[in-house]
Amino acid sequence: MRCAAIWLMAVAFAAQAGAATFGSPGGPEPANLEELTQTLAQQPYDLELLISYGTSKGGSAGHLALAIRDPARGEELVHSANFYADRSREHAQGRYTDELMIRVPKREYLYGTTSSLGEAAAFGLDFGEVYKRSVIGIRVSGVPEAEKAALTAFFERINADYRGRAKNTVYHDGEVKYDYLRLNCAKTIGSAFKHGAGYDALDVTSPRALSRRRVVAAANANIPTEMAMKLMEEWAARGYGIEVVLYRKFEGSTYVDPREDEKIAFRDLPDRFPSVLSRDFRKDQGEYEDYDNLYAMYLLRNLMRSALRLDPASQRIEIELRAQPLPYPEAAERAAASAQADSEGFLRRAPFRRDGTSIDGASGRPAP
Secondary structure, eight states: OHHHHHHHHHHHHHHHHHHOOTTSTTSOOOTTHHHHHHHHHTSOOSEEEEEEOBOOSSOOOOEEEEEEEETTTTEEEEEEEOTTOSOOHHHHSSSOOSOSEEEEEHHHHHHOSSOTTOTTSOBTTTBOGGGTSOEEEEEEEOOOHHHHHHHHHHHHHHHHHHHTTOBSOSSOSSBOSOBTTTBOHHHHHHHIIIIISOOTTOOOOOGGGSOSSHHHHHHHOOOHHHHHHHHHHHHHHTTOEEEEEEEOOOTTOOOOOTTSSSOOOGGGSOOBOOOOSSTTTTSOTTOOOOHHHHHHHHHHHHTEEEEEEEETTTTEEEEEEEOOOOOHHHHHHHHHHHHHHHHHHHHHTSOOOOSOOOTTSOOOOOOO
């Protein structure tokens, strides 16, 4: 009887997996994923900073992760802070909490429909990001091998500290565990560069300077887009090459995460450029007016090499846009001028034509 029950369970699981739709866990991956992965891997780069869009209204800073490439081993692994590694009772059951910094192949992180972390991994967060939201990849070339090794070692240290319940480390005040404000995705990535790779001048907010009040912590939290801009300045100063790839959200995923309180299909979630802390923070995508947000969106567009999208009919990844990225100094100068002009235009509350083009292609929206 026991063997028969196990067999029936296996058949039921296989049937369920076989019925999974495209854009859902257990469903098919893009038909040309391997081919496109090999094509993109031919481009010379060492790191890829991955900025995920926000998926909620009313304030959403997105997510920040880092892919480190090892061509000798043919690996490109993404290091990403684990939202559920906060030691809360709510997340202790049914969520992946073994590590604070997860490490998965980049193709799995972006397009995977099964996870090497097991069934507790979160679809749309730990793997399969593009089925839930767009992701910006900032590719960096010319990075020394010693720097890449130092970054990897620092992420391993964070995990060791997490497992050992370490407190008051050089990079964090208090117990080492995930905290949306005090030890979040931007803080862990920034700390790896500052304390691991020796970016001494990098501004990473220290919790030691913060009050225990959450409102004060929120005002001083490390933010993904802001950290990305700081890191790009550091890379430019070191003479590293910088270019951008946009992985557009797959708009057709009907998947609803059963573990979330709000039962909303991925396709119906907002896909918002991750805002800095500003007057834009609670606005919808396409309504940003703050200089810092405009500058970030314009700079990333000026550095864009390509944009990728998943075609729902063919279930293939298409290179939607090919562009020639500007050198970083010129890209930054143009972005600053356009952001200044457009932010002033929005303040006037009179119709005008935007000077800059955002990372996702929006331009020319008149002010109300």
